Amino acid sequence: MLLEVKQLNAGHGFLQILWDVSIQIDVGEYVCIVGPNGAGKSTTLKTIAGLIKPISGQILFKGEPIDGIGGHKVTRKGIAFTSEEMNLFTNMSVQENLLMGAYILDDKALIKRRMTYVYEFFPRLAERRSQLAGTMSGGERKMLAIGRALMSDPDLLLVDEPSFGLAPQLTTTVFESLDKLVQEGLTILLVEQNVTKTLTVTRRGYVLENGRITLKGKSSELACDPHVRKVFLGV
Ligand SMILES: Nc1ncnc2c1ncn2[C@@H]1O[C@H](COP(=O)(O)OP(=O)(O)O)[C@@H](O)[C@H]1O
Numbered sequence: 300m301l302l303e304v305k306q307l308n309a310g311h312g313f314l315q316i317l318w319d320v321s322i323q324i325d326v327g328e329y330v331c332i333v334g335p336n337g338a339g340k341s342t343t344l345k346t347i348a349g350l351i352k353p354i355s356g357q358i359l360f361k362g363e364p365i366d367g368i369g370g371h372k373v374t375r376k377g378i379a380f381t382s383e384e385m386n387l388f389t390n391m392s393v394q395e396n397l398l399m400g401a402y403i404l405d406d407k408a409l410i411k412r413r414m415t416y417v418y419e420f421f422p423r424l425a426e427r428r429s430q431l432a433g434t435m436s437g438g439e440r441k442m443l444a445i446g447r448a449l450m451s452d453p454d455l456l457l458v459d460e461p462s463f464g465l466a467p468q469l470t471t472t473v474f475e476s477l478d479k480l481v482q483e484g485l486t487i488l489l490v491e492q493n494v495t496k497t498l499t500v501t502r503r504g505y506v507l508e509n510g511r512i513t514l515k516g517k518s519s520e521l522a523c524d525p526h527v528r529k530v531f532l533g534v
Pocket residue numbers: 311314316334335336337338339340341342343
């Protein structure tokens with residue numbers, strides 16, 4: 300088991316948001332958490348990423364407890380997190396933004412290899428390596444945000460709402476990139492409001508409502524589930 304979240308209770312300050320959330324992810328899996336706005340999806344990812352200290356419960360990564368160790372250490376253990384809220388450095392170039400993603404790496408040769416990998420993965424970023432991030436299009440910025448997360452050489456990538464603010468065609472492109480990363484062996488936990496699309500691309504999923512996991516299973520089965528169809532797809 301790569302990631303094991305056991306009966307996690309967490310929130311913001313004194314406000315508890317997550318109640319007994321348990322999630323398990325194996326190496327190489329592509330798993331999603333879907334749920335309505337405000338359900339606690341981002342809170343879940345932030346807690347796994349070490350940005351929120353849980354109230355109780357356990358988070359094991361490669362069998363080792365990582366809850367409460369803090370964001371930097373979690374990144375060092377091999378978890379990268381990318382979300383809309385983690386803004387790029389708009390006055391810095393594409394290349395400089397990517398280097399920021401490698402801040403936990405000391406090995407210069409590894410940083411260079413990661414840079415080559417990201418540029419091969421997103422040729423568009425290579426073409427624009429000296430362009431300021433703030434002048435990139437919405438889709439390019441999304442690629443850069445994912446690229447920056449990939450720079451830390453993660454084993455698990457947490458992706459929060461990659462489709463947010465993107466036109467449908469660009470959303471498709473971003474989802475294709477995530478697909479390709481999974482094919483290349485990366486494990487991904489994806490959080491999305493775009494339930495239909497997400498249940499099509501991922502293999503397995505969890506439904507989060509009011510801070511609790513209400514359903515879990517194969518994405519194809521969740522997509523047919525009467526409750527999911529009623530609550531999320533309006534049918
Ligand atoms: N920094 C914060 N401080 C206080 N409450 C927060 C904070 N961030 C989110 N919340 C609250 O936590 C709940 C869950 O939010 P969130 O995890 O962002 O949901 P989702 O990502 O599923 O839309 C919401 O009620 C939200 O208002």
